[in-house]
Amino acid sequence: MPDDEPILEARELGRYVPATNKWLLQHVSxxxxxxxxxxxxxxxxxxxxxxxxxxxxxxxxxxxxxxxxGRAVTRHVVPRFRSRVVYLHQRPALIAGTVAENxxxxxxxxxxRSRRFDAAQIEHWLRVLRxxxxxLQKSSRDLSGGEAQITALLRAMQLTPDVLLLDEPTAALDxxxxxxxxxxxxxxxxxxxxxxxxxxxxxxxEQAARMADRxxxxxxxxxxxxx
Amino acid sequence: MTYIDLxxxxxxxxxxxxLINGAISIALRLGMERTLAWASVRTVLQLWLVGLVLEWVFxxxxxxxxxxxxxxMTLIAGITAGQRNRRRFPGIWFNTIVSLWAATWLTTxxxxxxxxxxxxxxxxxxxAIPLVGMVLGNxxxxxxxxxxxxTDTLVSHREQVEMALTLGASRWEAARxxxxxxxxxxxxxxxxxxxxxxxxSLPGMMTGQLLSGTAPIAAVKYQIVIMFLIASATALxxxxxxxxxxxxxxxxxxxxxxxRISD
Numbered sequence: 326m327p328d329d330e331p332i333l334e335a336r337e338l339g340r341y342v343p344a345t346n347k348w349l350l351q352h353v354s355x356x357x358x359x360x361x362x363x364x365x366x367x368x369x370x371x372x373x374x375x376x377x378x379x380x381x382x383x384x385x386x387x388x389x390x391x392x393x394x395g396r397a398v399t400r401h402v403v404p405r406f407r408s409r410v411v412y413l414h415q416r417p418a419l420i421a422g423t424v425a426e427n428x429x430x431x432x433x434x435x436x437x438r439s440r441r442f443d444a445a446q447i448e449h450w451l452r453v454l455r456x457x458x459x460x461l462q463k464s465s466r467d468l469s470g471g472e473a474q475i476t477a478l479l480r481a482m483q484l485t486p487d488v489l490l491l492d493e494p495t496a497a498l499d500x501x502x503x504x505x506x507x508x509x510x511x512x513x514x515x516x517x518x519x520x521x522x523x524x525x526x527x528x529x530x531e532q533a534a535r536m537a538d539r540x541x542x543x544x545x546x547x548x549x550x551x552x
Numbered sequence: 553m554t555y556i557d558l559x560x561x562x563x564x565x566x567x568x569x570x571l572i573n574g575a576i577s578i579a580l581r582l583g584m585e586r587t588l589a590w591a592s593v594r595t596v597l598q599l600w601l602v603g604l605v606l607e608w609v610f611x612x613x614x615x616x617x618x619x620x621x622x623x624x625m626t627l628i629a630g631i632t633a634g635q636r637n638r639r640r641f642p643g644i645w646f647n648t649i650v651s652l653w654a655a656t657w658l659t660t661x662x663x664x665x666x667x668x669x670x671x672x673x674x675x676x677x678x679x680a681i682p683l684v685g686m687v688l689g690n691x692x693x694x695x696x697x698x699x700x701x702x703t704d705t706l707v708s709h710r711e712q713v714e715m716a717l718t719l720g721a722s723r724w725e726a727a728r729x730x731x732x733x734x735x736x737x738x739x740x741x742x743x744x745x746x747x748x749x750x751x752x753s754l755p756g757m758m759t760g761q762l763l764s765g766t767a768p769i770a771a772v773k774y775q776i777v778i779m780f781l782i783a784s785a786t787a788l789x790x791x792x793x794x795x796x797x798x799x800x801x802x803x804x805x806x807x808x809x810x811x812r813i814s815d
Contacts, residue, residue, distance in 0.1 A: 381718060385807055403806040408720030418711035436720040477715075484719065 330395055332487050332522055333357040333410065338379050339388030340372075340546075350375045350546045353389070357488065362514065362523045364533040367543030373526045374415075376543065377490045380524065381412035404436040412490040416497065417477035419465040424476050427465055431484060443483060450479060453512050454505060471502020475509055482513045488522045489513070496528065507536060555764040567592070609677050618675040622684050626653045629688040633793075636696035639703040641812045643800045648695055651792030656687045659785040667777055686757065686778060687785045690742060694786035695793045698738025702794050703813055705730040706801065713808055723802035731794055738790030742783050749779060 340350040350372045365373045391398045419427050429442045495503035514521050527533050542550035570592050577584040630649030660683050716726035761771035
């Protein structure tokens with residue numbers, strides 16, 4: 326693959342609601358290259374979350390095509406695609422059990438069967454985040470919002486995806502927890518800055534400046550700046 | 553042994569029992585007298601009508617009439633199973649009707665053709681109609697309970713299901729837990745019945761046979777057959793309806809079509 330070929334390319338994406346005869350996302354075209362850190366900003370309801378969900382192939386599109394490394398995403402590649410382009414919800418969804426069980430959870434899926442849970446890697450990240458190894462034994466029910474988000478991030482990061490799609494991961498967190506999440510994402514990016522890509526939805530202008538080197542502005546379901 | 557062929561006077565005497573309910577309603581001011589009277593009238597009329605229909609069907613003894621009656625019964629059961637679901641999605645009726653139809657007809661056919669064998673024809677109304685009726689009534693419960701559980705779990709665990717998809721799970725891997733939970737829940741009533749049958753209560757069919765003079769062991773043998781028939785039909789039906797619903801709510805692109813579910 327030539328270096329300048331985008332990892333993800335959206336062409337004329339559209340999401341339509343027949344009941345209200347309204348396009349929630351329309352004529353959205355976008356190229357995402359390896360090594361980019363993109364932040365998506367815009368008012369509430371402008372389609373930021375829908376854009377991220379569409380880039381993760383989570384919802385059926387009503388228009389347009391999504392390309393992954395130059396090929397259109399089709400049903401045959403979806404689990405593999407999602408193992409390389411990982412979307413994280415604003416509110417982290419964890420399974421019942423310990424943090425360790427949450428981290429091991431993805432390895433039961435056939436797309437990850439050839440891989441193993443790497444405890445050493447997780448412990449390394451925990452040291453960077455100044456967390457004790459016994460964090461792994463905490464029940465997911467006892468985690469604070471920040472800890473839950475970090476668990477969800479670690480669970481995604483250990484899969485070494487090419488792209489992390491982060492949907493306002495710090496919106497519901499206090500400043501200290503938000504800083505932990507930022508640190509976690511930065512750490513993951515810095516480990517291979519030429520290969521890894523972040524698309525981050527944020528309402529926080531300062532955070533956008535800290536975490537991104539390209540800004541997309543959305544309004545009324547379209548990208549109005551930065552595409 | 554013989555059975556007592558009831559006269560209309562005897563049936564009327566039994567109707568006096570319903571006066572107890574009326575008296576309770578009046579004494580406690582429950583205001584249920586009208587409902588109770590209407591329910592009693594409906595009981596008599598509905599059973600009377602079904603008796604007349606069955607007499608005619610037994611008399612005529614034609615395969616297409618039996619088949620038409622069984623089809624009608626299956627359709628009504630399928631629609632009822634769908635109606636009992638708190639949530640709706642496109643295709644819910646198709647799912648309940650097809651799964652009830654396939655599961656009850658297949659299992660009943662097995663009992664008629666392989667287990668009973670001695671029936672004069674595969675459609676002999678004396679066997680086919682009550683068996684299908686009993687199986688439908690019980691499978692309907694399993695179907696609606698299983699379907700309810702499936703849609704409820706999908707709605708309450710939407711984030712978990714989507715989280716699995718975002719981490720590379722196939723649609724089946726993402727939905728496996730709600731599917732397993734739904735099938736297990738749908739089968740609880742029949743398993744509970746099997747656990748206590750004969751201890752807590754005597755099943756209706758067995759009671760009927762005993763009243764009509766059948767020897768207890770003969771009635772027990774029939775009841776065992778019926779319990780196994782109902783259990784297998786309920787299992788097949790619950791699995792069928794949950795899997796068909798899974799296919800409606802998760803497309804081949806491994807997307808969870810959450811918006812299809814409405815309250």
